[in-house]
Amino acid sequence: xxxxxxxxxxxxxxxxxxxxxxxxxxxxxxxxxxxxxxxxxxxxxxxxxxxxxxxxxxxxxxxxxxxxxxxxxxxxxxxxxxxxxxxxxxxxxxxxxxxxxxxxxxxxxxxxxxxxxxxxxxxxxxxxxxxxxxxxxxxxxxxxxxxxxxxxxxxxxxxxxxxxxxxxxxxxxxxxxxxxxxxxxxxxxxxxxxxxxxxxxxxxxxxxxxxxxxxxxxxxxxxxxxxxxxxxxxxxxxxxxxxxxxxxxxxxxxxxxxxxxxxxxxxxxxxxxxxxxxxxxxxxxxxxxxxxxxxxxxxxxxxxxxxxxxxxxxxxxxxxxxxxxxxxxxxxxxxxxxxxxxxxxxxxxxxxxxxxxxx
Numbered sequence: 001x002x003x004x005x006x007x008x009x010x011x012x013x014x015x016x017x018x019x020x021x022x023x024x025x026x027x028x029x030x031x032x033x034x035x036x037x038x039x040x041x042x043x044x045x046x047x048x049x050x051x052x053x054x055x056x057x058x059x060x061x062x063x064x065x066x067x068x069x070x071x072x073x074x075x076x077x078x079x080x081x082x083x084x085x086x087x088x089x090x091x092x093x094x095x096x097x098x099x100x101x102x103x104x105x106x107x108x109x110x111x112x113x114x115x116x117x118x119x120x121x122x123x124x125x126x127x128x129x130x131x132x133x134x135x136x137x138x139x140x141x142x143x144x145x146x147x148x149x150x151x152x153x154x155x156x157x158x159x160x161x162x163x164x165x166x167x168x169x170x171x172x173x174x175x176x177x178x179x180x181x182x183x184x185x186x187x188x189x190x191x192x193x194x195x196x197x198x199x200x201x202x203x204x205x206x207x208x209x210x211x212x213x214x215x216x217x218x219x220x221x222x223x224x225x226x227x228x229x230x231x232x233x234x235x236x237x238x239x240x241x242x243x244x245x246x247x248x249x250x251x252x253x254x255x256x257x258x259x260x261x262x263x264x265x266x267x268x269x270x271x272x273x274x275x276x277x278x279x280x281x282x283x284x285x286x287x288x289x290x291x292x293x294x295x296x297x298x299x300x301x302x303x304x305x306x307x308x309x310x311x312x313x314x315x316x317x318x319x320x321x322x323x324x325x326x327x328x329x330x331x332x333x334x335x336x337x338x339x340x341x342x343x344x345x346x347x348x349x350x351x352x353x354x355x356x357x358x359x
Contacts, residue, residue, distance in 0.1 A: 003069055003070075003103065004068060004069040004074065004075075004100070004103065004104075004105050005068050005069075006065055006066070006109065006112060007065065007066060007068070008063060008064070009023065009026060009064045009065065009066045011023065011054045011055060011064065012051070013055065015048070020047075022066060022073055023051070025073035026064060026066050026073055027046070027047040027050055028073075029066075029073060029074070029075060029076045029095050029096075029097055030045075030050075030076065030095060031044040032097060032098075033095040033096075033097070033130075034130065036098065036132070037131070037348060037350070038130055038132075038171055038347055038348035039347070039348065040347055040348075042173060042285035042323055042325050042347070043171075043285070043287075043325060048254055049253050049254055049255050051253070052249040052250055052252045052253045053250075053253075055249060056245065056249035058245055059083050059242045059245065059246075060082075061080065061081050061083060062078065062079065062080040062081075063078070063079045063116075064077070065077045065078075065079070065109060065113070067105045067108070067109060069103075074096060074097045074099075074100040074105065075094070075095060075105045075106065075109055076094075076109070077093060077094045077109035077110070077112060077113050078092065078113070079091075079092060079113045079116055080092075081120070081122060082234065082236060085120075087234055088121060088122050088123045088124050089122060089124045089126060089233065089234055090113075090116075090117040090124070090126070091128075092110070092114065092117070092125055092127050093127060093129065094106050094109040094110045096109070110157075110161065114161075118357065121359070123356060123357045123358070123359055124232075124354065124355075124356055124357075125163070125354065125355045125356075125357065126352070126353070127158060127352075127354075127355075128350055128351070128353075129154050129158070129351060129353070130154075130171075130348060130349070130350040131148035131149060131154060131349055131350060132149075132348065133149065133348070133349070134149035134151065136149060136151050137149075137150040137151065138150055139155060141166065141167050141168045141229065141330065141351075142164075142165070142166060142229065142230055143166075143229045143230075143329075143330070145168065145331040146167070146169075146170065146330030146331075147168060148351045155351070158351075158353050161355065162355045162357075163353040163355040164353065164354055164355065165351050166229045166352050166353065166354050167229035167230070167231060167330070167331070167352040168329075168330045168350070168351055168352070169327050169329055169330065169350050169351075169352060170327065170328055170329075170330055170336065170349055171327050171346070171347045172325065172326050172327070172328070172336075172339055172344035172345060172346055172347060173285075173323050173324070173325050173344060173345060173346075174324045174325075174343050174344045175323055175343070176315075176321050176322055176323055177315065177319075178311050178315070178343065179343065180315075182342075182343075183308045183311055183312055183342075184308075186304055186308050186341065186342070187304075187308035187309060187312070189301070190302070190305035190308065191305055194262075194301055194302060195300070196265070197264060197266055197300075198262045198263065198264060198271075198297075199262070199263050199265060200261070200262060200263075200305060200309045201261050201270075202258070202259065202260045202261075202309060202313045203258075204256055204257070204258055205247070205250075205251065205257060206244075206247045206251070207243060207247065207259070211261070212240035212244065213240050214261075214270035215243060215259075215261070215270060215273065216238040216242065216243045217238070218261075218270060218271075218272070218273050218290075219238035219243065219290070220236065220237050220238045221292060221294060221295075222236075222290050222292050223236040225294065225295055226292065226329070226332075227329045227331055228329075229329065229331065229352070230354065231352055254279065254280045255277050255279050255280065256278050256280075256318075257275050257276070258276045258278060258310055258313055258314055258317060258318075259273060259274070259275050259310070260274050260306045260307075260309040260313060262293075262297075262302045262305065271294045271296075271297040271302070272292060272294060272297060272302040272303070272306055273292060274288070274289075274290070274291040274292075274303075274306045274307055275288075275290055276314055276324065277289050278317075278318050278321070279321075282320035283320070283321075283322065285321060285324065286314060286318075286321045286324045287325055287326075288324055288325060288327075291303065291306070291307065303338050304341070307338060307339075307342060308342070311324070311342070324344075326339060326344060330349075
């Protein structure tokens, strides 16, 4: 007889909802497994912080399933797709508390979300999962950049299910406060290289209306211009309407977003941006969100210009945080070089895996 059960979690709308305790417990599963893999609590989110993203499914469909054992939530699985019903991609995850592993829970959760993908004709399955460092043989990504320990449980689990490692992402951490003279020097050098054609604009929270279309385009290009190796992830189209919808939900979170963007003065359009996700508590780490320079505007050091500008903006708007964390594909050498110059150091790695299931 099974000592666990699996149900779909009804995402609570408020902390008073009946499913709120289960939502909090599922958040803890996420936080514990992330901390185990990266050996830091910097990546932790509260249930309240994560809730807006899970309530907003108009453009970003997602579902969560939880495994219960011993009367409590001990595992969770997530299932995410694009809105387009004709797209055949699905992004999956399965996480189980360390004390409840090797009981078939991870397998049952993975079976469930893979079956759901099959019923929706989603044949390209993508999984991102952390791989803690370990001794022994390693599995190298086909890109030639980065590897994961071959004997890790999650690596063996995914290989046995037919997944192929396509990419390795590096998690990096910058200790704050940043070196202010260094930031000023890098920003001045980048600004001089960019010239008068580009100006930096920073804002907190909602995007100014005049730039909504531009930022929506930048969000769309995140899915096409960032390196995805053999994952071949599809274009995720954003519009100004979707951006407003996203920011309205995001405004209900205790965290706030700080944005630095580069305006191309000759065209009057934003052509690059970077964002930081800032928790309300000053003793918690800040998350580096998307950073992108449009392909046609690369080579002007806009990445360095915007990252330094946003770090200075963070020090001005919300000082006292201990660190900033970020993730980059190991083959994205340009952005890694920018981060390393600023003082980011590796804190861990995650594998990006793909399985193509024949129709």
